[in-house]
Amino acid sequence: MNIQQYYLKTADISINASLAALVPPFFILLVFIEKFPRTYLILFLIPFILYSFLCYQIHLLNKQRAAEIVERKFKKSRQARLSLLSQSNLMIVFMPAPSLRMVLFDPEGRQVGEIRDMKMWKFRWFLPYFLDRLFPRRLGIYDHSANLEASILIDRKGIDISFAKDSCKETIINKKDGFKLVYKNGCDRYSIAKTFFHTDFQILDETSKRIARLRKGWMLLEWGEQFRDPNTPVLSFEEGLTAKEKLRIYAIFATLFLYRNH
Template identity: 30%
Template structure:
């Protein structure tokens, strides 16, 4: 998938929403004009009209973004291995719930972090058992090969990360009472118990950094795009994830878990 296809899919979803909102408008018009013969009932159409109009405007915006991205040429290689990329642009999937997409700066989708759902969802299991059932996420490349698995236990403030061959890579540990709150530090630990780094978050905007000994290992921030990237990603608020070039593959996979802090 390319970024213009992502914007096109998003635009089509907005257009469908706009069209669906027209049905209750037609229904209430028939009801008010021909059944009750009371024009005052037309006021019931107002929220549906606003929603339909807003969705259509969003469709026009995203469709333009798709066209702008498609017209932008790029000489970079189409697909890189996920491990070979140092910078990613992060977008939330419009079609799959709880799915985070990793795009290369050249506009090609290189990986996705998606929730692995059982036949009986984790939320239902939690309600039935009376306890917090772990959530499972998988990082897959553009060929759907599993690169890592993240087991999220919110009640314990813990994420365990496993590699492609189910080997334990490390964990993301946060204070139980402050789990997933901005501005709070979290410790990222490797499989041998050594600290990979500490997560620092901003109170006012998206800017998460994993730091070790004063050195930034990974950073997720919004509101910063180079001029070159902005040609293919017209939204200037597209989040950018950057890894230190010397970061080990296993450490990088552990650091990816910080994305769940922002998107869940």
């Protein structure tokens, strides 16, 4: 999948949601139109209609974004696709999922990986997040070919990470320390300062050196040729991080963005 296909997918999802939102009002009018005053019925139907209208506008917006990429002739780089764990800069988008489906793109607009539920049980789509939290939340970190790089099990105490390539396991314990979120893995310690609008997350190591950063509303102009949403989150890694360190950072961000599009 590339970013153009993502916009088309989200446009299709939005138009389906827009139509689905009109189903309850139709049946309510059919059954209760003569039993209740019209004023009450209209007030009850307004939220459904507004939601349907909003979804339709999102559909139009994403169709336009996809069309703009076509007009600009989507770049097909001759360079070999880089692996997920060799990227320094990534764009993050979210698709509907029971808990999380975070799709990762390189600056050229090519999908290089994904973090998603390992089991998409259908009934979980209809559960509010506070009920879904009662179930084990096991996510997978996949590369562009859907090969598993690591699995994540999230609970209240922290994160259990199982690395696919060497069968090693680690536990990251999370806790709050004033205005910071702290993640500990043995001798390794990561911290993130809380932000009010969640527009700038900086991950610091035990020496308070920044090793990764996720920002919204910040993007190079050339990346904007493919990513038509200027608020697309950008994840940047500092040089010299190992593959395992990057997987830990992906796991931490997965916990921060759970139920982003539930």
